[in-house]
Amino acid sequence: MELNFKQENKVGIIEVKGRLDAYHAPELRTLYNSVADKAVNFVFDMAQCDFVDSTGLGTIVACLKSASQGGGDIHIANLQEKPRMVFDITRAHKIFHIFDDLEAAVLSFDEDMGD
Amino acid sequence: MRCLIYARTDEAGWLKDYFPDVDPFLLKIVNKPLLEYILDMVTLLGFNEVRIVSDNSTKEIEHSLGVGSKWGSKISYALARPGDSLKNVYLKNHSFCRDTALLLWDGFFFASYDSKHLVDYFKQDQGFCCGDSKRMIYLAAGENLGNAFVQQSTAQECLEIKNISSIKDYYQLSMDILKAWNRNYVLPGYTNEKDTFLGLNVVYPHSCELHPPIMIGNNCRFQRETWIGPNSIIGNNVIIDENTCVNDSIVYDNTYVGRDLDLDHKIVYKGNLISAQSGECIHILDKVLVSQVELGIVTSYLNRLVQRVFALCLFAIQTMPWLLLYLPFSVVSKELRTERLLSKNMNTRRYTDSRLVAKSWWGRLMIRFSLDKYDLLFRAAFSGELYLVGNRLFVNSVKNRKLIGDLPVYNPGVFSLSESVASHNPGVDSFYELEYIDKISTLLNIKILIATLYGRLFKGLDTDGHN
Numbered sequence: 109m110e111l112n113f114k115q116e117n118k119v120g121i122i123e124v125k126g127r128l129d130a131y132h133a134p135e136l137r138t139l140y141n142s143v144a145d146k147a148v149n150f151v152f153d154m155a156q157c158d159f160v161d162s163t164g165l166g167t168i169v170a171c172l173k174s175a176s177q178g179g180g181d182i183h184i185a186n187l188q189e190k191p192r193m194v195f196d197i198t199r200a201h202k203i204f205h206i207f208d209d210l211e212a213a214v215l216s217f218d219e220d221m222g223d
Numbered sequence: 224m225r226c227l228i229y230a231r232t233d234e235a236g237w238l239k240d241y242f243p244d245v246d247p248f249l250l251k252i253v254n255k256p257l258l259e260y261i262l263d264m265v266t267l268l269g270f271n272e273v274r275i276v277s278d279n280s281t282k283e284i285e286h287s288l289g290v291g292s293k294w295g296s297k298i299s300y301a302l303a304r305p306g307d308s309l310k311n312v313y314l315k316n317h318s319f320c321r322d323t324a325l326l327l328w329d330g331f332f333f334a335s336y337d338s339k340h341l342v343d344y345f346k347q348d349q350g351f352c353c354g355d356s357k358r359m360i361y362l363a364a365g366e367n368l369g370n371a372f373v374q375q376s377t378a379q380e381c382l383e384i385k386n387i388s389s390i391k392d393y394y395q396l397s398m399d400i401l402k403a404w405n406r407n408y409v410l411p412g413y414t415n416e417k418d419t420f421l422g423l424n425v426v427y428p429h430s431c432e433l434h435p436p437i438m439i440g441n442n443c444r445f446q447r448e449t450w451i452g453p454n455s456i457i458g459n460n461v462i463i464d465e466n467t468c469v470n471d472s473i474v475y476d477n478t479y480v481g482r483d484l485d486l487d488h489k490i491v492y493k494g495n496l497i498s499a500q501s502g503e504c505i506h507i508l509d510k511v512l513v514s515q516v517e518l519g520i521v522t523s524y525l526n527r528l529v530q531r532v533f534a535l536c537l538f539a540i541q542t543m544p545w546l547l548l549y550l551p552f553s554v555v556s557k558e559l560r561t562e563r564l565l566s567k568n569m570n571t572r573r574y575t576d577s578r579l580v581a582k583s584w585w586g587r588l589m590i591r592f593s594l595d596k597y598d599l600l601f602r603a604a605f606s607g608e609l610y611l612v613g614n615r616l617f618v619n620s621v622k623n624r625k626l627i628g629d630l631p632v633y634n635p636g637v638f639s640l641s642e643s644v645a646s647h648n649p650g651v652d653s654f655y656e657l658e659y660i661d662k663i664s665t666l667l668n669i670k671i672l673i674a675t676l677y678g679r680l681f682k683g684l685d686t687d688g689h690n
Contacts, residue, residue: 130644162658163644166651173650192302196280197661198654201302205311208301209318221311 111139113146119214120147125156128164128191136164140171148180151213155186160194172203181205185213225319226270226326228261229312230277230284233305234357234388235331241390241504242475242492246283247331248275251475252393253400253456254411254422254440256287257333262294263409264334268345270326271296274319276312278303282661330358333385333396338407340381354384394490394499397473398454401436412438422459440476460516472499477516484512526665530611533672534603534637537611541597549594552585559595562619565608567633571619572608574599581683591680599637610636612668614656626653632660640667643674645682 109126120143128136140150152168154160160168172182184206187195195201205221207213235247242250249256258275265273273296275284281300291298299319303312309329313320332354344351345362352361360382387393400408405418412420418436427433427445434452440459445451450468458476463469465482474480475492490497493515497504507513553559561576580586580595589595599616603609609616613636617623627633630653641655659667 161644162640162651162654165654169651169654192300193282194658196282196302198657199280200654202305205304205315206302207315207317212314212317216314219314221307 109135111136113139113143115147117214117217118147118149119217120150121153121210121214122150123153123156127159128157128167129159129161130163133164133167137167137170140174144174144178148175148178149217150175150180150182151185151210152182153185153210153213154188154191155210157191158188160191162194162198165194165198165200169200169203181217183207183213183216185210224270224324224326225272225274226265226328227313227316227320228258228265228273228275228328229303229309229330230258230275230279231303231330232277232279237389241490241495241497246277246279248277249283249287250387250393251458252333252397253405253408254420254438254458255408257331257387258284258288260333260408261328262288262291262296262298264336264341265326265328266294266296267338267342268326272319273298274301274316275299276301276303276316278305278307324362327359327361329361330354331387332358333387334360335383335385335404336407337381344381351382353382358384358386360384390490390497390502390504391499394473397456398471401438401456402454405436410438411440434470446482462516479510479514479516481512527607527610529665530636530668531604531607534600534611535605538597538600538604541592541594541600544592545594545597548592549589549597552589556580556583556586563635564617564619564623564627564633565635567627567630569619569624569627572602574602574616576618587683591683593676593679596637603637610634612636612638612671614659615639615641615652617652626656629653630656630660638672638675640671643671643678645678 109124109128109132111125112123114121122139122143124136126132150171168182175182182204184204186208187206195204195206205216207216230248232247238245238247238250248258252260262273273291275281275298277284277300281302285300288298301316303315307315309327352359354360385396387396402418410420412422414420416435419433420438422439422441422443424441425439425443427449428447430447431445431449432451436454437452438456439451440457440461442460443457444462446463446465448466449463450470451457451463452470454471455469456473457469458474458478460477461474461480463480467480467482467484467486469480469486471488472486473490475490478491478493480486480491488499490499491513494507494513495504496507496513559575559579560573561579562571563574565572575595575598577590577595581590599609603611613634614630616635616639617627639655640659641652644655
């Protein structure tokens with residue numbers, strides 16, 4: 109798995125490439141912890157993430173909890189088909205805002221999403 | 224041209240009382256899911272790319288509709304948060320929606336239309352809007368979309384929105400389509416005579432009488448002296464036993480109707496008997512009257528048998544080490560058991576708790592050989608109360624009771640997925656259980672068993688103390 113971090117419009121963007129599974133999930137948590145103080149809101153760009161399991165998803169939820177404690181939020185962008193099915197079956201879509209476009213996900217923090 | 228269907232379920236909560244395991248947008252109206260009517264209309268208007276956004280789940284919808292080849296269009300799927308407004312859903316699907324003429328379908332309702340008038344109206348190239356704030360169909364080029372929420376209805380003469388907000392609405396709509404509008408829509412089944420629709424593989428004896436208007440699904444069996452119709456809709460895989468009369472009624476898929484019954488203005492859904500006039504719903508416990516036709520029962524028994532054989536083998540292997548190592552340990556230790564939840568009915572039993580066992584070095588050694596599982600294996604092998612591999616066997620607590628209540632099924636096992644991956648993320652138990660329920664297979668069970676035994680042997684108990 110490959111992880112990249114960048115900032116755009118005061119929003120932290122974490123790009124996840126490859127498999128987000130039980131083996132690789134701690135890397136995401138480590139990266140998030142290292143950049144958590146650089147932004148309040150984050151977008152996880154999953155355009156090149158082709159697999160997520162419940163441990164990977166659990167890690168994203170743990171990141172969301174950390175972000176919420178700091179008054180922020182995490183939005184998901186470009187969720188691919190297989191990871192979307194995992195979000196679906198685990199009902200994780202009920203706690204995340206999921207966008208099909210990175211730009212819209214970044215700009216959505218300026219919109220009232222009704223939270 | 225694209226169409227975004229927001230399959231919003233907040234107005235369909237009433238369905239849970241009558242059709243508990245049916246996705247509202249797959250609710251069959253005259254043996255055809257609601258979404259298929261929507262796709263028929265959308266295709267008629269020439270939209271060839273459709274995105275279905277659900278705030279509930281797309282899994283069943285995707286399974287039912289696939290990629291849209293049946294309609295010659297391309298269907299994609301997306302998820303929304305419950306309570307998302309249409310504007311939010313538009314933003315979340317911005318990539319799909321932009322730069323094209325877009326038809327928006329928002330909410331749970333049926334669109335009644337005259338196909339010729341609708342197509343003519345549409346060809347005049349004018350944007351149209353039909354409905355209200357809770358349910359609407361809206362067509363506009365991308366740049367006009369901001370006005371979607373303030374438009375007045377413009378297409379009433381060719382398109383009418385029919386609310387489905389109660390069981391009476393559902394019954395009335397079904398009967399209206401069957402009796403009066405069955406030529407307006409493409410309905411399943413073949414028809415030799417007016418107002419009669421027959422599915423495939425329908426078997427009925429000479430003594431059975433069918434009276435139109437009538438719709439019969441696939442794989443139905445009617446026994447002798449049965450009387451079906453008029454105004455009756457029989458779903459797929461239905462058995463109607465001897466000397467039973469069904470008129471002005473709807474019998475949903477996979478239902479058995481017993482002998483010598485008279486169903487008049489009723490809706491039968493598996494074990495539920497619903498009055499179409501009053502909306503009263505009775506769950507029939509006596510399976511001789513009405514019940515669900517059991518599916519996949521052989522596979523279920525086989526899986527259970529295989530699990531019991533494996534549990535018996537493990538139990539036999541562990542017996543000698545348990546007597547020599549664990550029995551003396553349990554004698555000198557304090558209470559090692561906690562109360563666990565065994566079923567969705569919240570039955571409980573006390574079993575060994577690995578977290579308590581792990582408090583001493585001797586106990587941690589026992590855990591490496593999984594000897595703390597011995598009493599669980601006994602139950603899995605001999606009583607069948609537990610599976611060898613299943614859902615996590617939760618401790619009896621308010622939080623866990625709620626979690627189990629929310630799961631579609633709960634079959635606890637000696638070993639579980641969450642234990643095999645030794646997750647350290649708190650509060651995400653439901654993810655593991657839902658993933659397990661979705662992906663359950665013999666191969667997955669074997670992987671879980673091996674991963675857990677291996678993890679325990681070489682790493683000991685994880686910090687969460689899964690057991």
